[in-house]
Amino acid sequence: MSDFSIPRSQSTPAIQGNWSEGVLSMQGDSYPENSYELFHQVFEWVERFLQDAGRPLTLELHLLYLNTSSIKAMMDIFDLLEAAHHAGQPVAVNWHYDKRNERVADLAEEFKEDCTFPFAIVGF
Amino acid sequence: MEPFDLFSMREAYNRQQIMLCFNGPISRSLIEEIGNALRNYLEADHAHPSAAMDVFAVYIEMTQNIRHYATQKGWQEQEAAATVVIARDEAGRYVVSAGNMVDAADGAGLLAKVESLAGLDKTQLKAIYKEQLRKPRDGDAATGAGLGLIDIARKASEPLLASMRPLNEDRAFISLRAVI
Numbered sequence: 246m247s248d249f250s251i252p253r254s255q256s257t258p259a260i261q262g263n264w265s266e267g268v269l270s271m272q273g274d275s276y277p278e279n280s281y282e283l284f285h286q287v288f289e290w291v292e293r294f295l296q297d298a299g300r301p302l303t304l305e306l307h308l309l310y311l312n313t314s315s316i317k318a319m320m321d322i323f324d325l326l327e328a329a330h331h332a333g334q335p336v337a338v339n340w341h342y343d344k345r346n347e348r349v350a351d352l353a354e355e356f357k358e359d360c361t362f363p364f365a366i367v368g369f
Numbered sequence: 370m371e372p373f374d375l376f377s378m379r380e381a382y383n384r385q386q387i388m389l390c391f392n393g394p395i396s397r398s399l400i401e402e403i404g405n406a407l408r409n410y411l412e413a414d415h416a417h418p419s420a421a422m423d424v425f426a427v428y429i430e431m432t433q434n435i436r437h438y439a440t441q442k443g444w445q446e447q448e449a450a451a452t453v454v455i456a457r458d459e460a461g462r463y464v465v466s467a468g469n470m471v472d473a474a475d476g477a478g479l480l481a482k483v484e485s486l487a488g489l490d491k492t493q494l495k496a497i498y499k500e501q502l503r504k505p506r507d508g509d510a511a512t513g514a515g516l517g518l519i520d521i522a523r524k525a526s527e528p529l530l531a532s533m534r535p536l537n538e539d540r541a542f543i544s545l546r547a548v549i
Contacts, residue, residue: 255401276404276429278397278436310422312429313516320502346418359499 249290257283258308262290267298270305276312284318291325301335302326308340309349316352323360330362337363344368386457388414395451400432407455416463423524423549424463428455430517431467431545438471458548462526468544476533476541482518483545487528494523521547 253259258273269291277283294302304326311319326336338360342349350366357364382390388410391403407428411421432451439449452468471479486494498519522529530546 255405276433278400278433310426312426312433313520314433317502317516343418346422348419348422355499 247290247293249286251283251286260287262287262294264294264298267294267300267302268305269294269302270307272307274310275308275315276310277315280312280314280318284315284322288318288322288325291322295325295329295334295336301337302329303336304338306338306340306353307342308352309342309346311352319356320359323356326362327360337365339365339367341367341369388455388457390452390454392452393450394446395432395436395449395453396446397436400429400436403432403453404428410455411463420463420549424455424465427465427521427524427547427549428453428467430521431465431547434517435467435469438469438475442472452544463549464546465549466544466546468542470536470540471543473533473535473539473541476543479518479543479545480531480533483529483531486519486522489522491523494519498523521545524549 247262248264249260249262251257251260253273256274256276256278258271258275261268261270263269269287275283291302304322308319323338326338329336338357340349340353340356342353350368353364353366357366389403389407391399404425408421408425411424416424432453435451436449442448448470450469454464454466456464456466458464489497498516501516501519504515518529525547527548531543533541533543535541
């Protein structure tokens with residue numbers, strides 16, 4: 246139905262939503278002062294996809310540093326996935342990280358702890 | 370007027386191993402630009418990527434907390450001023466400090482919070498962090514909703530240090546220090 250793409254800025258990640266493939270991707274750092282401005286549109290896209298698409302959704306994340314307000318916003322998105330998973334919808338997260346920086350894996354691991362859907366933390 | 374001499378300032382900075390410091394009104398873009406400079410310094414300093422990320426994270430949380438506080442108070446740009454210092458201690462650890470003007474009552478609240486966090490170990494800090502993360506937002510969706518200070522405490526290698534100096538009847542200057 247609708248794809249969207251947000252270019253990367255100094256403090257915000259690049260984000261792409263591909264409706265036909267059922268993939269949401271993010272790359273980069275996220276530390277905007279107002280994370281709501283950025284993430285509410287992502288949240289709404291995920292919400293609409295889970296409601297209307299009737300297809301599996303996968304998140305491909307290459308996120309690095311997140312400030313606490315971005316962490317809170319990401320948790321809201323993962324909560325949507327968790328609810329969809331409980332309703333029997335296939336959802337998955339693949340979080341890719343550079344093995345030289347284990348902080349990124351720690352961050353992903355803390356999100357994973359609260360999720361029961363497939364959540365892979367992939368080092369490269 | 371004080372005599373024009375930056376040498377004594379330079380000496381003091383060198384003695385305290387200050388890598389970077391800032392004093393004045395702090396804007397959103399200034400936080401990003403100083404953050405950029407900080408990242409470059411840390412890279413040139415051959416900081417481990419994890420340590421560099423911790424220092425950067427603490428810097429961001431401290432300065433954004435100061436901005437959010439001033440916004441919440443409805444203060445003008447000039448009042449949203451911060452004093453930020455990034456240095457190394459004798460052991461070579463990175464030290465991130467930030468200070469700002471606050472309402473005296475809020476300052477006392479922050480001191481109490483820092484003190485309560487000081488008694489917690491990493492596991493306990495993680496537990497209250499997750500608890501705070503799960504709390505519904507109280508109207509202000511923009512901020513990290515109280516997570517910042519706990520996050521800073523989690524990234525610090527020793528308890529946070531805070532101090533307050535009264536400025537007048539209502540206002541005080543608060544300083545917060547985290548050793549990474």
